[in-house]
Amino acid sequence: MAMLTVNRLTKKFGGITALDGIDFSIEKGEVMGVIGPNGSGKTTLINCITGFIKATAGDIIFNGRNIRGMKPHKIVNLGICRTFQIMRPYSSLPAYKNLIIPLYGPRARKTGGWRGGGRHGDRNIIALDLLEEVGFERESKVPYKLAGTLPTGYLKRLELARCLALNPDLLICDEVFSGLSMSEIASMVPLIEKLNKSGVTIIMIEHRLKELFRVARRVMAISYGEKIVEGSPEEVMANEKVKEAYLGA
Amino acid sequence: MQTEKRKERIDRGIKIRSDGIYALSSWREITYLIAPRFLLIGGLLAAPLLLHFFPYWQKVLLIICIYALLSMAFDFLANYVGLVCLGGSFFVGVGGYGAALLNKYLLLSPLISIPLAALFGAAFCTLLLLPCLPLRGVYFAIITLMYPLMMTRIIEAFELFGGTNGMMDIQGFGNPWIEQYFLVVATLVFLFALRRLSVEDLGLVIRGIKDNDQSVRASGINITFIKAQAIFYASFLGCFAGAYLAHVYMWAGLSMFALDFSIIPIAATVVGGGGSLLGAVLGAILLVPLSEVLRAFGPLRIVVYSLILTVVIVIKGEGLLNYLSRKYHQFERWVEI
Known part of the structure; x- marks a missing residue:
């Protein structure tokens, strides 16, 4: 089917x-x-x-x-998760904190808990893992920069990471x-x-x-x-x- | 030949050092971190003692705290959730009448009726504002402006709760120390609780709604539910202030729905600097005593008050707190281009 x-x-x-x-x-x-x-x-x-x-x-x-x-x-x-053509980051939050929001939602709680320790995992660590997965350099400062200051390439990746956080x-x-x-x-x-x-x-x-x-x-x-x-x-x-x-x- | 110069702002070394775990390495750094907080907490806690021989100014302190609570509620909704709420007086009125009813008919003492009135009042306000939550910007502002006006007319028309006379003989606090410390401590607790909330995960979701609500929806989160929670927290503060006011005045009446409670918190937030909650409190601490001092001008009081507000906003539009914290954390120097 x-x-x-x-x-x-x-x-x-x-x-x-x-x-x-x-x-x-x-x-x-x-x-x-x-x-x-x-x-x-x-x-x-x-x-x-x-x-x-x-x-x-x-x-x-x-x-x-x-x-x-x-x-x-x-x-x-x-x-069903989607990315937006015109990126919609949370510009006043650092890039990795952008992913806390999808991770806070019911879908991620249900499906993503195994990724970290604790009841729902440590969301900050999961967020950094996800960003690394889509190509943010973990050791660099990029994941900690305000999303509003990131260039287009990173914002597109951030959009993708937001979807990944939801285990689509x-x-x-x-x-x-x-x-x-x-x-x-x-x-x-x-x-x-x-x-x-x-x-x-x-x-x-x-x-x-x-x-x-x-x-x-x-x-x-x-x-x-x-x-x-x-x-x-x-x-x-x-x-x-x-x-x-x-x-x- | 003259070289051009430009001003440069640089973080103080001590700020950079005390950002991380190294903050604990010396007393100087620890002091640098806690001094501003201590100034606020210690100052507010000491104020009732210092004002012991000035009973009039003790009352002013209460009003400062009331407006600080309302300003926090406004700042939280406007700068964290993205809802411009002109309904401060709605919260005050609901809280005030709630406390009056609880005290008069259930004979609850102020220390119980105030938290209860805040709780039920917040639930009531949230319920009434629920249909307006999809609105944004100026539309939400107008609706919230309408609610207190509507409540006034309903109470007048149906002669509810004593009609235009209001409800008299509400129990006072009796002990002035309890009266003052209850409110001062509550204000501090609410301030730090809200500030903590804003960096917790739920707080991030709330701020996400302000930045980009579509994205929050695309993350599988029901934004109406989150906004309702935020409204509940804000109206809890407002209703708490109102309930408290009812017990201080020993009276609850129509003037609790007065526009002052909606407008002055906005002025306080703008003067103090929005987006940090602390700025809103600072604004209230400055504006309320200022308006008392200006009573010397008699009928011209509001004119002078408005002039001062205008000048402050034009010259330091970023808000006093932002200005002060910049001076605290950074230094400026001239560099040649």
Whole structure:
């Protein structure tokens, strides 16, 4: 049975149809890419799945349960975590303290207690471990700097670390590669691969197709809120409709 | 040729040394760390003794503590949770009437009725503010401004709790020492408790909501529940102040919903410096006696008061505490560019 199934998902903002009957499903352990030109509804799709905006119609079935209309924090606690395209750090807190907040939540308490000592583990130590995992140098001062002073590359990693703190079953990444330099991307890709190997199902929204195709076996393309094609990266890139959506007729 | 110079601020060596475990290495460093705290704690505890021969100023000390509590509540909500709450008078009124009712009908002594009134009052305020929690910024401010006005009109219209006369014959403290030390100690306890809360994990979540509430939701935390807890803590302080006031005045009435209790704490927080709770207390310690001293100006009192406030805010907009702590922790020097 599929882990996540989305049926005829539709979202209308007044007269504008941002999502028009999207169907797709994803199996456990898969990495799926979602591509599409700007404004095609990729982020709206994520927002609907994670409950940040309410879909107008359709079903979102996660592990046999319809989660459409549920509150975002409840959906997270079922195991769907997301990153934000525009990073949302807690700028007045040091980087590692940023992770105390997800670690404080019910999901991390339930699933992450084994990581440290004590009843829920020492959250500060877990936070530093997580930051090291995503590539903050532990011995340096970076994890202790205020999140507001960190450069984009670290903020993207911080977003990812926030999701890792929640032990996600399904991770939805909204353009984690955008705004990063080539070397930063090169160090992010193995991170995603490692996560997937450890059993996390991943949906990636991405504009950096080359890097996306290294990790994603299956890609879905959407344009104007409609799914135009789904398949292997080669199939999708060869598709006429995809070329048309990106380059114009 | 003249070289250009620029001012540079550098942390004092003693601050850097006393940041870590090395703070315990010498008396000088230990003193450096505890002196400011001791000044506040010792000062407040000694004040009732020092003012023994000035009963009028002893009352002023009580008012200082009342406003310190309200300023802390405002500062906590505004700078930690991100909710600008103009409902200080709402908390005071609810606490005041609560204590009056508990004292009059259940005949509880002040030392019991005040904590109870604070507890029930905070629960009542939190419940009433619950529907407004999704609001932010100026919208939340306006709603909280409306509540005390609404309560006044309801009490007037239905002649509740003695109507416009208020509730008389509330039991006083009797012993002036208990009266003063109860409040002074409570203020200090609340101050340090709230400061501790703000660095605990729950406090970090609360501050996270101010920084970025969407991110907190994406971490699987119910932000309405966290905000409700924060409101509960703040309104607990406010209701405590109100309940206390009812027993000092031996009366609870409509003037407890007066705008002063909402506005002066904001002024105190701005003058003292927001975001540290200590600044709010410092602001109250400065502003309340100032407003008493200015009584010499008679009808022009508010004019002079406002002028002083304006000048302070324009010249030292960062707040006095931030200014003082910078002077304490850092030194300045001119360096050539």
